[in-house]
Amino acid sequence: xxxxxxxxxxxxxxxxxxxxxxxxxxxxxxxxxxxxxxxxxxxxxxxxxxxxxxxxxxxxxxxxxxxxxxxxxxxxxxxxxxxxxxxxxxxxxxxxxxxxxxxxxxxxxxxxxxxx
Amino acid sequence: xxxxxxxxxxxxxxxxxxxxxxxxxxxxxxxxxxxxxxxxxxxxxxxxxxxxxxxxxxxxxxxxxxxxxxxxxxxxxxxxxxxxxxxxxxxxxxxxxxxxxxxxxxxxxxxxxx
Numbered sequence: 001x002x003x004x005x006x007x008x009x010x011x012x013x014x015x016x017x018x019x020x021x022x023x024x025x026x027x028x029x030x031x032x033x034x035x036x037x038x039x040x041x042x043x044x045x046x047x048x049x050x051x052x053x054x055x056x057x058x059x060x061x062x063x064x065x066x067x068x069x070x071x072x073x074x075x076x077x078x079x080x081x082x083x084x085x086x087x088x089x090x091x092x093x094x095x096x097x098x099x100x101x102x103x104x105x106x107x108x109x110x111x112x113x114x115x116x
Numbered sequence: 117x118x119x120x121x122x123x124x125x126x127x128x129x130x131x132x133x134x135x136x137x138x139x140x141x142x143x144x145x146x147x148x149x150x151x152x153x154x155x156x157x158x159x160x161x162x163x164x165x166x167x168x169x170x171x172x173x174x175x176x177x178x179x180x181x182x183x184x185x186x187x188x189x190x191x192x193x194x195x196x197x198x199x200x201x202x203x204x205x206x207x208x209x210x211x212x213x214x215x216x217x218x219x220x221x222x223x224x225x226x227x228x229x230x
Contacts (some may be wrong), residue, residue, distance in 0.1 A: 031216070042120075042207055042220035043161075050216060058217075090161060096215075102149055102168070103215040107161035 003027070004108035006091050011113045013085075021076045021111045023091030030096035032074035033105060036060060037088040046089075049074055050096065078113065085115045118143045118210050122221035129198045130229050136183075137193045137224045139208030145169075149211040150184070150191045151218075156204040164206070167191065198228045 004025045013019045025032065031050045035043040045058030049068040063082025068074055074093075078085045089112075092105040120141045129135035141150070152164040167175045167184050174182050179199075183192045195202055208221040 033218070040125075040223070042122075042222045044220075045217065048216065056216075088159065092161075102166055103211065104151065104163055104166060105218055106163075110159050 004091060004093055004106060006089075006108040006111050009109065009111060011111055013113070013115050015115055016080045018080060019078050019085075019113065021078065021089055021091075021113070023074045023076065023108060025072055025074075025093040025108075027093055027095075027106065028071070029093035029106075030071070031094045031103070032068065033092040033094075034058075034064070034066065034074070034076045035090045035092065037090060037110075043090060046076065085113060088112050118145075118212065118217075118219045120208055120210050120219050120221035122206075122208055122224050124224045125222070126225045126227070128227040128229055129195075131198055131200060133198055134194060134196045135198055135226065137195075137206050137208075137226065139191045139193070139221055141189050141191065141208070141210045141219075141221075143189070143210065143212075145213050147213045149215075150182075151209040151211065152180070152182070152191075152193045153207045153209060153220075154202075154204045155207065155223075156201075161207075165193065195226075200228050200230060202226060203228045 007022045033048040034046040047066040049055035065077045090110045091108040094103045094105045148169045150167045154162045165177045179196045181194045205223045207223045210219045
């Protein structure tokens with residue numbers, strides 16, 4: 001059963017703590033993405049990776065870090081430098097532009113992070 | 117940088133009626149890709165329909181169709197025979213020609229009333 005999994009669904013952390021959100025895909029997709037969604041707003045790109053061991057900053061990368069050591073995994077760390085980390089985080093993956101012109105993105109179920 | 121604007125924060129429609137959601141975008145690229153995503157209360161993002169800028173013909177997917185006006189940089193979504201399950205947030209999204217960046221609009225909350 002192919003898809004994208006994100007864990008956990010809900011996450012609570014104390015202010016000042018780093019926290020890592022998991023994203024795994026078994027679609028054999030080259031590219032993976034992290035988005036942040038605030039209440040009543042659209043998605044904003046945090047980081048993306050088009051290939052293993054490579055990633056680029058999106059529009060709101062400050063206070064976040066990522067790694068891409070394996071094709072199927074793209075974890076996101078929310079650091080204490082992120083001023084307002086409480087949000088809904090969505091991970092996505094796509095096959096990659098070299099394989100399909102639309103390169104449409106498929107999304108995981110999301111993680112709701114609340115910083116207390 | 118590209119921008120995507122959805123000017124209708126909320127809309128409602130009666131079941132079985134037709135509704136159109138608006139989307140405009142700004143870009144200097146000649147070829148690009150446009151998408152409509154649906155986000156129901158479960159918050160799972162679901163692709164509804166897609167369109168390539170080079171294609172003149174408007175895309176259709178069952179009850180969903182688009183009106184793509186390239187010169188006006190407009191990409192509206194029409195939902196025919198609205199169903200209760202269509203109740204959701206709808207996001208318009210722009211993908212650049214390089215295919216590595218997806219820019220979303222602010223969304224339109226659609227309520228289908230019985």
